[in-house]
Amino acid sequence: MAVTLAYAIIFLLTLVWYRFVRRQRKKSQGKAQTELPPGSMGWPYIGETLQLYSQDPNVFFASRQKRYGEIFKTHILGCPSVMLASPEAARFVLVTKAHLFKPTYPSSKERLVGPAALFFHQGDYHSRLRKLVQASLSIEAMRNLVPDIDALAASTMDSWHGGHVVNTFHEMKKISFEVGILMIFGRLEARYREELKKNYFIVDKGYNSFPTNIPGTPYRKALQARKRLSKILSDIISERKEKKLLEKDLVGCLLNSKDENGEVLTDDQIADNIIGTLFAAQDTTASVMTWIVKYLHDNPKLLEAVKAEHKAIKRLIEESNHPLSWSHTRNMPITYKVILETLRMASIISFTFREAVADVEYKGYLIPKGWKVMPLFRNIHHNPEFFTDPQKFDPSRFEVAPKPNTFMPFGSGVHACPGNELAKLEMLIVTHHLVSNFRWEVVGSESGIQYGPFPVPVQGLPCRFWKESTT
Template identity: 70%
Template sequence: MCMEITAISLLLTIIVLSTCFVFLSYPSMKKRRNPQELTAKLPPGSMGWPYVGETLQLYSEDPNRFFASKQKRYGEIFKTHILGCPCVMLASPEAARFVLVTHANLFKPTYPRSKERLIGPSALFFHQGEYHSRLRRLVQASLSPEAIRKLVPDSESTAISALHSWASRPQVIIIFHEMKKFSFNIGILSVFGHLDSNYRDQLKENYAIVDKGYNSFPTSIPGTAYSKALLARKRINEIISEIIGKRKEQRVMENDLLGHMLKYKDEKSQALSDDQIADNVIGVLFAAQDTTASVLTWILKYLHDDQKLLEAVKTEQMAIYEANEEGKKPLTWSQTRNMPVTYKVIQESLRMASIISFTFREAVEDVVYKGYLIPKGWKVMPLFRNIHHNPKFFPTPHSFDPSRFEVPPKPNTFMPFGNGVHSCPGNELAKLNMLIFIHHLVTKFRWELVGNEKGIQYSPFPVPLHGLPARFWKK
């Protein structure tokens, strides 16, 4: 595994850690509100060094090994202190369901303030309560299977264009970087429909700057990546406001996500402001781009490494290709619903890669779970990767085996898109575009990986080392 710590990341860690002293105020010093809380104790685990906690251990080794070793030593619920705050980590399906579904009202979504500034405070996944519920229904309506089936022709065109572009280049391409461009274009399509190329290019240019600054050191000093990202974020607001103005002027109300947001009215007949719409557009693009790109990158690696599996996927897709007169007819929605072998490859890739390894929540009050106290203000982290790689639920979990999904997984053991009210509303769109992309990849193109280095890099999502360099060519 490839893990690198730069001087900047160390400096960021120290600064963040120095601002958080919550762990010094242990819950035993607080007044309990009921007898159960009086007898509850903190979960087992180590809080690490004063101020520093265990952040350096987390960043100096494969994070998956860090979480797995903790679970092996302490069990499926344990405490630690990372990224400046005390945390309770949960590695069982029941605990994940408790936090994300049955008692979700006790745990609010939480993100670093620096990241919230770049996405926008009105974004869907920063909220609980009625605002979140109404907005989520709005996003789900624009990304439902009934809505996205209309995107099949445009998604297909986008996939074909990307693959032809890669095959036309004599040089090595970095698959992850190219997949990010592909998934961004799909995101633009789902939000804006057929957007004017000038606006699309402006959004792409500024979004790339925001994306670069998102995981950088959060300082507003002019010239830094984060400072540039803040400026680019303001420009995106201006671009979206201009697009909204043109739609209103032309009285165009499409059924894309932007159209749904423009038609929205709350119970007081209040519409969303341009800033609220911009925040949620950026939120959707952020949620879609890196995750979809990471999974597709892993799929290409897994298929390349297992030629027998690749042939099985080709056989399935070639039958559809020939039924469509060797690609002269476009894919149909019903065809994308009937790709069982390919779909199981996607499911197993989602499980193996576990792009979203965990999610952050924060206890809004003292909570007792299985006799353990989760104090108010502590971060709570359901560990999806630990659950996905648990041999109790997935035998030989580190082997890539799509056949395991011939039987549905046990409830709450497979959560690649999260769970509960804050699960990803765009998961159907993501899977649709993966199916379309794989169809054209295996029926019309070939690829080979360049270099034999193995490993994983985190940026911050796990991707193959160096972003998976490869060459493509047409069959």
């Protein structure tokens, strides 16, 4: 009897397995023999996450590209993923077929920024918000921001003088935060600015922490600070509505916007996009400016050329008795190439996350619906096929425009960073004050990169700064 029951169970299991296999074969028949890209999915569930975070991310991605080619699969952060390391593939995902790949972020990060922030969306809502951000960053708006950015860069950097050790990255974050406040609010009352700064930095600290909602953890503190930010922003928005101001800063653009049905944005939508803009504007720009300090320090001949460019501008400023202006920032060709080369070398945004909204075929490979898709900007920027001797810092390479889709420091397509021109303006102004007024030395180790998550020199590049003699 027992033997008969055992045979019956085996028969039923075999039948179930047979039907499962037939069903899977039928599903694959319409895919024209399409197969997944080569690569390793690593261990069950954890995939290759440990390998990614236990070594230099550059080594992780480069080693797999060398082994599998410019499209390969992996499994990281609990997600099956396809990595793309060619300009054509990046354009396919970000431009040509952008509608098939939606932006995707962990829900823990979305909670801290706010679900209505533009970079979590695609389609009509995203398009509307993007246009509003771009309207607040018109040429006229940026031209008017130059004196204020100039003044805050000068005041922040004055505190560096004296030879004491300065954490360059932290100081650059202060500047970027204040520039973000200027762009979003214009001239904001000091009481609001200080409360925003205090709570924003708590949120910023918890943003990349382990997302556990346990009292005392950085993530829990960040959630609480995010609630306080909502209250502060609600008060600012209410004041703006009462005064009925028609300012052209970001808050003004958001408040005065109506869609085709005459609907205005809610206060929560406005708050989420304000915080999203602060996140987009701060760490990335501060990271690039920190690398500029390091690369100029490491290249004395280049530093002298940049200094000469800015001393000439400083003489013009002194002769005219007017502060740094928009026209001055348009006449910094060497510095501009230094910025471009820093963006390439540092590749602050090493890759971007997308998610396939349908099964997609690319070059004979299947990208399944729901899989994460990651164009690898850093791999493209460091490919010797596109940039000769890619590990050498050489701004002169930008005397000739890079090949299409090989240089994407601000992303590409409809989700490219709308604030990229403001970021470059900020870098130009900070560099002007840096090389015109200071000499500096790096303290401790001069090599090494840490990720948090953006790449910055080890320990935020500790430096000592001294004011240059004016004689």
